[in-house]
Amino acid sequence: MSQWKQIQLLENRLLEHVDYLYDDNFPMDIRQGLASWIESQDWDTAANDESVAAVLFTNLLSQLERVRSQEQNFLQRHNMKIIQQQLQVKYSANPAVMARVISNCLREEFRILSSACMQEQGPLEKSLQDSGAFERQKTMDNRVGIIRSSVQLMDQAVKYIEDMQDDFDFRYKTLQSRDRNSDMMKQEVTRLQEMLNRLDFKRKEILSKIDDVIKEIEDLVTTQLNPVLHDWKRRQQVAAIGGPLLTGLEQLQNWFTLIAQSLFQIKRQLDKLGELVVKVTYENDPIPLQKPQMEERVKFLIYHLIKSSFVVEKQPCMPTHPQKPLIIKTGVQFTTKVRLLVKLPEVDYQLKVKTTFDKDLPPGRVSRQFFILTNNTKAMDIEDYSNGCLSVDFRHLQLKEKKYINGTKGNESLLSVTEELHSLSFEACLTVQGLTIDLETCSLPLVVISNVSQLPGGWASVMWYNLLTDEPRNLAFFGNPPRANWSQLSEVLSWQFSTFAGRGLNKEQLTMLGEKLIGQHASCSDYQVSWSKFSKENIPGKPFSFWMWLDSILELIKKHLLPVWNENYIMGFVSKEMERILLKDREPGTFLLRFSESHLGGITFTWVERSDNGEVKFHSVEPYTKNRLSALPFADIIRDYKMISDGFVPENPLKFLYPDIPKDDAFGPLYNSHPNSNTTPPSCQSLEPPMTPGEFDMLNEQLCFDIETVSLHALTPGEVHHFCF
Missing domain, CATH: 1.20.1050.20 (STAT transcription factor, all-alpha domain)
Structure with a gap:
């Protein structure tokens, strides 16, 4: 079912939120008329690539013309023509703006759909959706x-x-x-x-x-x-x-x-x-x-x-990571946008805005210092598509770290690179009707990294800061970072999954995740989680922190598991002990999917069997990581998985996805290739045999004893793969 069809099935409370998304910048008529086409395009890429945006803009106009020509209702045809003309006026010169608008709307639809699956909204989102906001707006308008x-x-x-x-x-x-x-x-x-x-x-x-x-x-x-x-x-x-x-x-x-x-x-x-x-x-x-x-x-x-009224409309962000703003990598271009909310004819002239990095930063606050390598001054322009406001869009800013004499650096900091906070300032001088006004504003605190491996740590800092304080420039925040309530933190973690993977976490998954981080305290929404516990300390017995583990799962879903994840087939955050409790009373061959607790970015499955005497047995496979999943889609792995039975005949033990969904009913639509196709199987060296060492040795011994017992030529490509050793 398309996203737009799912949206239309929501209750009125959530439909009101959807209605708020659409205005003259992106009318709902377009969303309705081009629903399938819009959802099939890559708006995220177009938002940061002018050439892609230009192509999509042209295609959108063509699609609109097609729909308009097929429309029977004269009034609707007329309205669509007006919309088409308005879009051309607004976005012809800058189609990437249109792409950003559509990308944001689709992302927010995802979030609304995700929240519909939750039993209740989190405290942070509730606080932002004040029931009195509409009345205050009416009062403001009247006054x-x-x-x-x-x-x-x-x-x-x-x-x-x-x-x-x-x-x-x-x-x-x-x-x-x-x-x-x-x-x-x-x-x-x-x-x-x-x-x-x-x-x-x-x-x-x-x-x-x-x-x-x-x-x-x-x-x-x-x-x-x-x-x-x-x-x-x-x-x-x-x-x-x-x-x-x-x-x-x-x-x-x-x-x-x-x-x-x-x-x-x-x-x-x-x-x-x-x-x-x-x-x-x-x-x-x-x-x-x-x-x-x-x-x-x-x-x-x-x-x-x-x-x-001088505000940062779009916080600094690298186009390569549009969903992780406020992290800047040295030598990589980043963008930001400043806007003057007061629109007056008297200020309709070029107003130059200067950017400065770490302006007035107290000495010794950070161990690294940077400067803006590219042009840091630009004139504000009037934006026709935003009702004529003055704004300036910096698209090609770039940072470089200062070099020190004799190769020595500045003051050593007790903070890690990803805990050091920086700021980008914007200044301009406005003269209007005899008044001279010095304008100044600044970005939210930034994290500067020099290697992409620091990105997860930097994003943890950005999340923690913006979750726990509304101060615009508290650059000493991580000198003594406050704790977060689990109810707040769990809500933000769910947002990460809805943003990066299309579907947030339900209450059960958040409870499992909480038990992973804070044990039995997960049932207490007011339990305080420290910054160190979340991002710096290793999980007991593991060489990585909770956040590094969770971020690696997000990356795995985004790159290799999206279809399975969005169908809600991955239980995810369940311990080995809990999975046995869930599976022990199920039909033999029932399996569930969970993320590995011992590997960064790994997914595994466990199934239940019963011996002739009724003894319950559980089998798990070694986690599949990004390297293994790059060779074969996960749904196909589920379909083609084989293990050696007692009679040395390979068979698929996976029958039902927990709790009782027939495997092919669940994964059938996600299979990429037919099991009997002539597709060349992936290299056996890239995937380890999904069987125990004892089974592997037993098979090898049997094949050496009587090679005719098993005919490799009679097996499917997926079965051949599991016999390679």
């Missing part, structure tokens, strides 16, 4: 709308005061040319006094309204906008380590822009009132008394609003 309306009305009020003042000024100058002693003169003076009193009242009134709006903006920014921005940044952290897809930046940009526009409009209104004072003023004129303080408040709000 911003009221502010905009109030500012527009104040424009009219200032214009009315200007007209009143012009009328007063004209009458006053006319009066000066008349006879001062006439009765008409006295009446005119009285009228002018009334006009001045009315003008004074209106000036005080408009200043009071401006003060009220400034107070409302101050409160809105402090109590709602800043927390929403902080929440978005926290969700960006969680999304970086496999959590829910990051959304909401367009909405944030809209709020930032409308509030900034209101503040600049108020600033112009205050400037206009200042001009009116030059023409007409009087004793206790409220404008000179109140305007300076109001101007300072408005400038302060503009300054801090625009400074906080």
Whole structure:
């Protein structure tokens, strides 16, 4: 069943999350109309390869044209034409952006489907899906709308005061040319006094309204906008380590822009009132008394609003490892993107952004120092496909380690290479309406590696940091890393499987995994797991840590076991003791698949048999690792597996996948080749015989005694393979 069909079977609660994924950047009409085609393309590669993205973009437009031409409904045909035109406008110049959008949507669909298999959401995801978020958004929209309306009305009020003042000024100058002693003169003076009193009242009134709006903006920014921005940044952290897809930046940009526009409009209104004072003023004129303080408040709000709107939209990431951001390898290009959320005509010009590595890092904090080898300055551009915001996309940054005199390095650190945290800073200087604003923001902490073998350790650090703190730049974090609750950590580990292997872990698998890491404490969700226990200490009796073991399993699934894993046929994290408990009462030939506890990146299977006297026997094979699975698909290994029976006739002992699924019913659709095909069997030297040494010696002795007992020519390629020795 296609992913999109599975999505449509979800309950309404989860369908609402799916609905939130699709907007003008990737309309749901396309997802629906091209579901199978979209799922068959490699969007991850296209997102980081312009040439592949360009081909896929052209193909997508062709597919849309095909579907549109076959559509019978006139209105639907018209809508698809509009969508096609919008896509061309948005993505023709940069199709990789489209690929990233689609890749993110597909990945989030995977995560939603995975969460549907879980009995309940984890605490971290629950915290990000606050039930009051929608109400807060409505409140924010309403408050911003009221502010905009109030500012527009104040424009009219200032214009009315200007007209009143012009009328007063004209009458006053006319009066000066008349006879001062006439009765008409006295009446005119009285009228002018009334006009001045009315003008004074209106000036005080408009200043009071401006003060009220400034107070409302101050409160809105402090109590709602800043927390929403902080929440978005926290969700960006969680999304970086496999959590829910990051959304909401367009909405944030809209709020930032409308509030900034209101503040600049108020600033112009205050400037206009200042001009009116030059023409007409009087004793206790409220404008000179109140305007300076109001101007300072408005400038302060503009300054801090625009400074906080300068954000890292996409954290630094190597295109070769798009699902593991915040890890940079020296000498390898990485990308990052910065965005200004305030969209104003006044700043629609080239704003240069400079990047600096480890800016203002205290001496002695790290043992290695780096510099940006490539051009570190680039101008921001207006993005048509994102409603005209200013952004800069650095695509070719590269780090190089500093060389030291006489080959000596800097201060020695107690931290490992993958625990040293670094930072990438971004700076720009913006001048708008007489205000000069220094913009600065920074990436989340980075791990810099020099060898790809350090990637697993680096990713462990990235996960631990972004799970446990929302501080944007705590580079000393691993000097004393906090512990993680098992409930939090298990949720993030499940995300790793949904991100890298397409399906997360269910409750039973997480419990098994927890027992592997913390023993019986796995049943306690609040049990504290230390950083050392997770990533640094070796598993008792093993030469590797828990995380190295788990990461090797992820790699094995991703490269060799995806079809079997996504069908939920691998039980995975079950101990030898537990597998015997599960199998002992099952039909002979029942087997289960689990990951090896003794090998890095190995999978094995165990089956149950009963002897004539009813004795239960268990058989396990030596784990299959990436080297062995590179030669033959795992489903074919299950199909062709043979062992020597008592009569020395090879037979497949695997009958039922636990608990009771006939083997061919489960794996049949996954078989890559027919067992009787003429395919040349893989080299016998690459795979060890899946039998015990005693069985192997017995077979060898029997073949030497009577070679005619077994005819190799009568065996299938898979059987021949198991007789090679």
